[in-house]
Structures are given as structure tokens and as C-alpha cells.
Amino acid sequence: MNIRQEAAKMKQCAPEMAASSAGTRNRALELTAEALEQNRDRIFDANARDLAAAQENKIAPSIVKRLKYDETKMRDSIEGLRQLMTLPDPVGKVQLARELDEGLVLQRVSVPIGVIGVIFEARPDAMVQVASLCIKSGNCVILKGGKETANTNRILFEIIKNCAVEAGLPEGCLLQAELHNEIDELLECDEHVDLLIPRGSNAFVRYIMEHTKIPVMGHSSGICHIYADASADTKKAIPVIVDAKIQYPAACNAVETLLVNRRTAGEFLPRAAAALSEAGVKLRGTTEAADIVKENTGLEVDIMSEEDFATEYNDLVISLKLVDDVKEAVRHINRYGSHHTDSILTEDDEAASYFCRMVDSAGVYRNCSTRFADGFRYGFGAEVGISTGKIHARGPVGLEGLVTYKYILSGSGQIVGDYASGKKQFHHRDL
């Protein structure tokens, strides 16, 4: 397949897709939900082939688990589609209505972005989720999933595309790229692709960002922090720290660094370290932190350098450091963090307010786990990714991140010359 040619065709098709009615788009989701159920055997067969290949290629069991598309995952997909149908249409919302002058009315209306390229990890449920979010938001999408689920992806894509066309959406609204070299072709389609959303490893996302002129929405890394303030309530705090580390260590919103206020560290840090260690977490930290932990618990802490605090472990490992106060904590986070999600544990409103104002991250939390940073948990229906950039969308990106807007100005022959000469004046009256 020639991705450039296909992307150019898709760009021509995008206005038609954008103009499709919410009813048509929801109908495509409903048909897909039904078709998944009807094609269960074909889908599970395809997935079995992917799983067999994975075993042959000796892929690690933790990865194989993600490749699996079973009854539970299908039920989740179908439920996700039905939930998405109930969400309000993100397209056609009037964001601003203003009469510039008598009979000259400006409206700002939400519209789909146009053509989006999404490159995602080998997870068949991601194919359904990403495609359905793009359909719901009226975008054309080029989908490239991980090769380890090629068979499952192919049939899921075929089903979704058939349902979209059956519902009345344009033939060219969905495209699947299957070959790895097609990613590089896609990166060159800056004339026809409006946005790229890469998901996957940190290195992969950075590769995409560095090799395309297309705007990229993605997270560069997830170095999340928890700061235990002097006034933290230990009973609440320790479970939050443990949850943020162990509930899903490979997730980008898992905590990597625990900062503890020096004043209360002698009491707090040993307890936190013991709880983490008991949960299987390996401890690293500054000499100061290590000494306190060792002295009070006997646990060993690997000594680490200052620069090491910029490490994303994605594993059962945590960095420990003491700070003087919330100010030093904020400085550390803004310097070594990845502007993803950071949490303060404190009963002190002033410290919490300072932290939330000054930490420059997509998510700033108080007294809860960083693991809450997620589109489903925020109630967005689903997420197409988490953005650590600041432009366009930040944090978990749901339907709202998949639309932009256009200005519609309606007049009756108005010319700028009359306003430049002073013959007429704008009155800018919001409607």
C-alpha cells in the first residue's frame, strides 16, 4: 500500500466524514458492537493464531497477556462502544456566538481535526477503542497496531470498517497500515495528516516526535512523584504510595520517586520503606535516605546519583529523597519530572495549594494515587492517549482532544473598508 497516496485520498474524504451526523456515527458504533458478538468465533480464531505465534517466538508471558482477546476483553470492548454512544456529540458545539456588528455574526463551532494517525501497541482492544473514538469524533484515521496481533487486528479492522460504511460513513474514513515500514511513510505525510498519536515505549514516542513535521500528541515519559509533606497523615499516605507504585508498575502514571519532608522523615520514611519493601519494591535513594531506612528497618537502599532521579523504572523500583519543604519538592519535580502526574500527601491546605499551583504537570494531585490519571477514571469514556505536551490537549485525551474548531462568519455584504475608515464600528455583542 502507498501510504502517501492513501493519506492524500483520506484528506479529500475528511470534510465528508466531518460533516456526517452524530446519528450516523453512533450507528457505526452500534453496528460494530453487534458485529463483534456475531463474529466472535472468527475473532477468537485469529487471536489464537497470534497467541500461537507469540509462544513460538518465545514472547514473555506478561506481554502475551496483553495480546489476548478473550470473552472478557470483548465484553469490555462492546461495553466501551455502548458507553461511547451515550456520550454527547463532541462535534458542532457552538463555543462562541458574537455579533461583531449589526447583521455580522461570528460563531466558533467544534469540528473534527480531520485525518489522524494512531500508532499503538499490540493490544487488540486498543484497535477497537482508538477506531471508535475517531469515529465518534468524526475523524478519519490511519491505524497501525503492533505486529504481534496482526491477525486479530486485521479482522477487527475489517469488522469496524464494514460497519462504518454500512452505517453510511464514507468508504475512505478508516485505513489500516500493517507493515512496519509504513510508519516511516506515514511520518512524511505532513500535508495530509493533521495529527499523530503514537502510543508505546518512551523511545518509540521520541522517535516519532523527532522524525515528523506532523504535530504529535503523546507522552515522552512518565516520571511521576509523590511528596509526603511534614503534615501527611501516615495512615492515608502509606497505602497511596504503595498503590501508586505496585498497582500497575508498567503504567506511565505509576510513581517513580518518593520525596519525604526532612522534618518527619525519621518517622515516616522507615514506615513507607517497609511497606514498599513488603510489597516487593526495590529501594534506591540518596545516602541520607538510605541511612534512615537502614537504621530503622535494616532494609538495604541502593545509593543513587542526583541525575538518576530522571529515570522511569516502569518496574517495582522506587527512588527515595528527602527535601526541606514543599518548595524544594516542587523544584525537584519540575526539574526531574516529566510533567505527567504528581501528588502531594498533606493535611496542610497551604502546602497543597502551593504544590498544585507550582508543579508544572498535566495532573497535580492531593492525597490520592497518581494511578488515577486515566481517561476512564476521569469519566471521559475512554482515552486515545495521555499527553505530557502542553499544546492542544494535556493529560488523558478523550473525545475533546480529537476536535478543533472553525470560525463561521455570516454577513450581508459587510466589507472591512467601512470599519477601517470609521464609517462603521464593531460592537462585539455576545449572543
Next chain:
Amino acid sequence: MNIRQEAAKMKQCAPEMAASSAGTRNRALELTAEALEQNRDRIFDANARDLAAAQENKIAPSIVKRLKYDETKMRDSIEGLRQLMTLPDPVGKVQLARELDEGLVLQRVSVPIGVIGVIFEARPDAMVQVASLCIKSGNCVILKGGKETANTNRILFEIIKNCAVEAGLPEGCLLQAELHNEIDELLECDEHVDLLIPRGSNAFVRYIMEHTKIPVMGHSSGICHIYADASADTKKAIPVIVDAKIQYPAACNAVETLLVNRRTAGEFLPRAAAALSEAGVKLRGTTEAADIVKENTGLEVDIMSEEDFATEYNDLVISLKLVDDVKEAVRHINRYGSHHTDSILTEDDEAASYFCRMVDSAGVYRNCSTRFADGFRYGFGAEVGISTGKIHARGPVGLEGLVTYKYILSGSGQIVGDYASGKKQFHHRDL
């Protein structure tokens, strides 16, 4: 000056700037307005030196006019500052407030983007406008103006910076780059600069886009269209076409191509061509358009090729073409246009609605001049640029385009494990 070092320092200063109060930011604008008046002689002296140098360098009079900073321009600057003060604070707006579960409250709050780099043309009033928009929106900014107004820029920058610091904003919130090679240094600061806004020629903006990993907001070109539908009201339509072409031909929102419905072209096109020609506009077009014009008016039309319709003239030149209907007009615009601003002249609601839905541009207009695409005219106070991209901001970009948001989640010890296990459920209640 080492731009990388300075940008790194600015990044550290950005949270403090972002947390400044609206009162402090408005006070900086007020002090600047006063200081401009108080320093009028120094400013006009500096500008006289720039103008003398321009004359020595034989710069064209049309450009020299833009370099000038006189009584009128200063009055406009001061008025602009005072208007900006009256606009609501774009920072700290609660965009979403939702209880995810009992005692777990999510807020989405607007915050400044952080560190912005603006590279703008040699116009002293632009220095005041850009700096004040960034101050009002709580952003740190690196300003690089055109070298032809270096003396005026230097004193204006000094005044604005002193006023910002006097008002209580952090010392590091404003930085001026003065050397051309500092632009290339700035392009490499992707770790510390969150957004670049280049203004100037098409070639320059493209150069910036192609040489940086920093997100860029700018317009790549302004190929705007007017489509005169079969049902256009000639009396309204002709003045709109002439205004869109001649009111300021060098502007990006001036019209470059007139598309005319074939059914009424025999009547409409000669009249439009005559009016344009009388206003000093050179005509280009397809053979078909040329024949009609020649036959009815005797006026000469340069024959142009199809590919030539992608030309931005920025001059008193217009391209003419006939189309079958609104559908063909839309196809032409989406293919050859630059997604900036396009207008339909019609009394037919259905054609207008189709046009506004299907034209993929930042501005879609009915029965008015494309020249209305402007932040002042839209009532945004001012604009920092016009975006032809679709990500983050589109069309004239005012204060709203200079902010992003963060999610603030406040709890009392909630952990994700409880929701994953089913022990607790989200209820997602909007507040």
C-alpha cells in the same frame, strides 16, 4: 547571550509567573501604558535612528511605514494595553469540576502555557502587543523582533520589562533576543520552550516549522478564496470581492482566487473583473474565464495553469476560475487553499450551509470579506498570530490560545486498587 541557558532559567521561572495574580499582571500593563507616555521622547528618538538607518539602507517606503512608531501608533499601543487590562483573566478558569467518587474531586483549570518564543516582523507596535498578551496570560516570553527596528525594540523592551518587575512579576519573565543567529539557538531549546509563534513571510514561517522540535503555531500561507454562487446578490458581492482584494493586499487574509458559478458567470464575471481592474487589480485566470472577461469588457486576463491556483500573491493580482457548483468550489478550495479563510457569496441557505460545513478552513464566511479574519475584529482584544494549523488554536489567536490547562485531583487517601478490585465504584458526578 546564551539563549539555551537563558531559556533554561526561564523555564524554572515559569511556574512563578504562572502563579502570579491577575492584579499583578494587569498592574504591569498599566505601568507600561504610563511609562510609554513618560518615555515618549526617548522612544521617538530611538525610532528616528531606526528610520534614518532604513533610509540609508534604501528600504522601500512601504516597509519604512511599518517601522515607524509615532504618536498614532503609541496611542494605539496604550489603548491596546488598557483594553487588554479590561479583558477577563484567561488563567484559573475552572473548565470542568467533577466528583469521581465520594470525596475525590477533579477540576480542570486553565493555566499559562509556560515559556513562549515569538519571532515577529520589524514593527515596534508588535513588540508591545506580543509582550502584553504574554504578560496578561501569565506566560514567560522570549521576544525576537525584526532587526530594522532594533533601537526602538530595545527601549520598548526595557520599558515593558521594568514595568513587569516593578509590578511584582519575576525578573526572568521577559527576555529579548536581538541577534539573528539567536533564532537558530532558540529553535534548539525544545526542552525549555513550550511553544514558538513565528510571524512574517511564508518562507520564514516554513523555515521555523522545519527546523525545530518545539510545537509551532503559525500560518504557513494565506491562499483565501471567494466563491460567487449562482444566487449571489451582485450588489453586495462585488464590493466584498474588491474589499477582500484591495483593502490590504499584503495581508494573509486578502483573497487570492475568485471562483464563479458557471451558470451566472456570463453576467457576473465581467462585472467583477471590471470592478477589480478599475481598483488596479491585475487579472489572471483560466482560458474560459479570460474569454468571458475579454468578450464582455475588453480587459486582458493572463492565462494561468491549474497548479498556479496554489499561489499567494500578496499583491494586487487575482486568479479567476469558473466552477459548476458549490461542490466543485469546495473541492477546489480544499485542494489549493491554505485552510485560512474562505467566503461564499450567496442568497441560497443550502449552498451556504454546505460551504461552511465542507470547507476545511479556520474561517468559513458567508456574504462578507475575508479581511474580517483578525483578532481585533473578532473582539479578542488583539492577536498574537493567525494559525492555519488545526492543533491547539485555529484562526486568529488571542489570549485563549496562550493558555493550556491542568487537572487538579483532590482526595483523602483514595487508591486505584479499590476501584480495580470492584470494592469502590466511580460515580462521575459533575459539580
